[in-house]
Structure formats: structure tokens, C-alpha cells
Amino acid sequence: MTVTQAQVGAALLPDAHAEPQGAASHWSLAPASRPGLDTAASHPARAWRTRARLQVLPAWREHLQLLSHHDPDYAYDPGHEYQEDWTTDADYRRDGVRLYCFDGEGRLVMPTGSFHGKLIEWLLQTLCRVLGHRVCKEPDLHYAAAVGEALRQFTAAGEPRTLKAPDLAVMPPAWTLAEPRERTVEERIIRLDRGDPPPELVAEVVSKSNRGKDFDDNLDLYAALGIPEYLIVDTGEFTQTPGLWLFRFEASGNAYRLAESGRTLTACGIPMRLRDAEVTGNAPVMQCRDPDTGRWHDYESDLRAEGRMDTLVRQLGKLPGLTDRDRRHAENHWRQNGLPDNAEELLMEAARKPAQWREFLNIPA
Numbered sequence: 001m002t003v004t005q006a007q008v009g010a011a012l013l014p015d016a017h018a019e020p021q022g023a024a025s026h027w028s029l030a031p032a033s034r035p036g037l038d039t040a041a042s043h044p045a046r047a048w049r050t051r052a053r054l055q056v057l058p059a060w061r062e063h064l065q066l067l068s069h070h071d072p073d074y075a076y077d078p079g080h081e082y083q084e085d086w087t088t089d090a091d092y093r094r095d096g097v098r099l100y101c102f103d104g105e106g107r108l109v110m111p112t113g114s115f116h117g118k119l120i121e122w123l124l125q126t127l128c129r130v131l132g133h134r135v136c137k138e139p140d141l142h143y144a145a146a147v148g149e150a151l152r153q154f155t156a157a158g159e160p161r162t163l164k165a166p167d168l169a170v171m172p173p174a175w176t177l178a179e180p181r182e183r184t185v186e187e188r189i190i191r192l193d194r195g196d197p198p199p200e201l202v203a204e205v206v207s208k209s210n211r212g213k214d215f216d217d218n219l220d221l222y223a224a225l226g227i228p229e230y231l232i233v234d235t236g237e238f239t240q241t242p243g244l245w246l247f248r249f250e251a252s253g254n255a256y257r258l259a260e261s262g263r264t265l266t267a268c269g270i271p272m273r274l275r276d277a278e279v280t281g282n283a284p285v286m287q288c289r290d291p292d293t294g295r296w297h298d299y300e301s302d303l304r305a306e307g308r309m310d311t312l313v314r315q316l317g318k319l320p321g322l323t324d325r326d327r328r329h330a331e332n333h334w335r336q337n338g339l340p341d342n343a344e345e346l347l348m349e350a351a352r353k354p355a356q357w358r359e360f361l362n363i364p365a
Helices: 005-012 043-055 057-064 116-131 145-150 217-224 299-316 324-337 343-352 354-361
Strands: 135-137 140-142 168-170 189-191 201-205 229-234 243-250 255-262 264-267 270-275 285-289
Touching (some): 116 135, 116 201, 116 285, 145 217, 217 229, 217 255, 243 264, 243 270, 255 264, 343 354
Parallel strands (some): 201 229
Antiparallel strands (some): 135 168, 229 243, 243 255, 270 285
8 A cells, every 4th residue: 555645644743734842842853763663664754754854953953962972063864863872874873872774664673783792892881880990801811731731622723722812801900990991902911821810700792603612611711710700691692591600610629610690690799680672682781780889880871871961961051040059059969869851851941941940950959
């Protein structure tokens, strides 16, 4: 059946000719669909939205400015969707913003490809927030040839292996970086064969080709190297059974034992959990809980929250009638107590009625 433009407008866009009243009021500014849902947005409907946005460009641009990742220098395309954590614009690359595309049926799906590497990076950043900057991505663990020979782990040339690079390693506190930055090549080299201390924990994220090694060869190797804890993260991308496995070294048996498994466990003294993605088909979310605050952290959520806070603090600075002292007081209150869920709408109301800003923003005197 052919869908006409008029039918699209009548079925999906009942207020197609309504005059926009603000950045969040016009129908064309709401998301066309949401990734993972069954609701589809046909090509005619998407084209209709593009034309509508062109007619309300100032309101659309004002709407974009509320995004935590908004870039005033970027040429945003009204033919694409830009939301807090996803977009359909393949050229728009921002941390924490996933790329989606419309499939043949008009549903938003993630482009095909493994999220193995992305999950490692997110887990690295999450662990650093809780344990400090002593977490190392893909370190080079050098060990004696006698270890590889004893474990019968040889190269194709028959030589004993002497190097292993786990996905992640938690180093002793003395290896903590003074500032958040990527480690140099030299800082990722750990010479266990020359007396360097072993990591407190190594972690492997299961990929399509390494699952057998993670539960077999790597288990034997990390135990032989005396690493206290070994964490395996299975995202379920290839096995359909996501979960966590934690092995602890027992000196009495000179081997690992399975200490915990499931979706939640404690490693390096830190509670960790693997949660399903909010959107079907996305990478699961690995979270760590801060023992001091009790707050659960994950890289994407933290990044979005920080960006949103910075954006709203800038918007706060534009409110008329507030003194610098008032602005600092409101910002400190937000940073200590968190933002209300509808902070963007409250700021817009406060801008319309500056005399009542405390009431709208719920800021105590």
C-alpha cells in the first residue's frame, strides 16, 4: 500500500501546522523513533520531519543546544536525529553518542559489528573512576620462558611463549598515574621476569575467537604468574549467556579457584555488575560501585551526566537577574545534590520568570 504525504501527516503528525511555542514543543523536535523499539519511521515520515524542521530552524537549533554534547561549531543536519545518547548522523562522532541507522523497515538499529573493543574501553574508564588511574589497557606482561615451557604454550615455531597482553590489568597502587591520560608504550610494559610486581587483577572480555583460551590457557597462565584475581567478562554477543566469572589464586594449591560467578560479584574489593543494555542489540553495561559513596558508575552514564551538568551550568549563567553569588550557590547545590530530571524545562521557565528562579530550580536560600 502506498503511503501518501497527507496520510503520514494525519496518522503521525496531528499538529503538523502548529506554530512552535518553544524549543521542546514542536512535534518535529521529538525523536522520530527510539532504538530497539518496534515503532518504525517510514521514509515518507522522515522526509516530512526534515521539511518541518526546516520551517522551525531556530527552535530546532535551540533544542540541540540542550544536548550535553552540543558543539556550536558543528553543522547539524535537520535530516538526522540527534539525541542525548544516539544519532543517525554517521559524521557526528562524540563520546557516549551511539550511531544508529534506519533499516529497510524504518526501525533504528545499530550498524553491524562487534562491541568487544568498545566494552574494554568503557570498562577501563569505569574502573579508573573507582580505583584511580592504575588500570592499564592491554599491558605487555613479560614472563620467563620457563613458564611458557612448563605450561606447554608454544609459538608456531615451537618456542615457549613469554608475552601476554590481557585486555585490562589493575596494577598495584604504586603504578597509579598522577593525572588521567593514556599510558605510554613504556608504561604498559610489565617485566614479571625482572621482578616487577604482578597486577592485582587481570580481566579478559570474551570475543568470538578467544573464549576457549580465556577459560583454559589464560587461566593456567595467570595462575602461574601469581596474579591474585582473574576476571572474565562474557557480553553474550557470541554465546548468548552474558555473565562474569572471578577466579582467585590459592597459594596452597598454586592454582585458581572459581570464587564468584553471575551478573554481580566483587573483584579488587569493588562490587561490579553486568547489566543489560537499555536498547536491544547494544553492548551490555559494566558498572562498578564506589565504596565511599555507594554510587554505581559506568562510563557512558557518567559522561552524559557530566556533560549535561556542564551544559546546564552554562545555561544557568545566562539567566537574567542572578548575581554571581546566586549562580555559584545554584551550581554548588546541583553538583552536591544532583540535577532534577526536568532541569532543562525548569531553566526555560526560570528564564521566562526570573524573579521566581529559586522556586523553579528548587534552590534553597
